Amino acid sequence: MYQSDITQFLNQLKTQKPQLEEEQRRGRSLLWDKQPIDLEERAEQQSSRVQQTPYVYYQNF
16 A cells, blocks of 8 residues: 655654654643633633723823
8 A cells, every 4th residue: 555755754753752642742732722711700801901092102191
């Protein structure tokens, strides 16, 4: 059965580093997997924000 060069490379890499997929999952969980949003906490955070002026570089001294 035909296998492309990339498939052969990936199969070889997986045999050389069997822990590779677990490391990838851990890296993904650090950067991408997020906890569910607490809607009450988010509403509280938004209500406590200070409104930004329309032109941020102008300050009323």
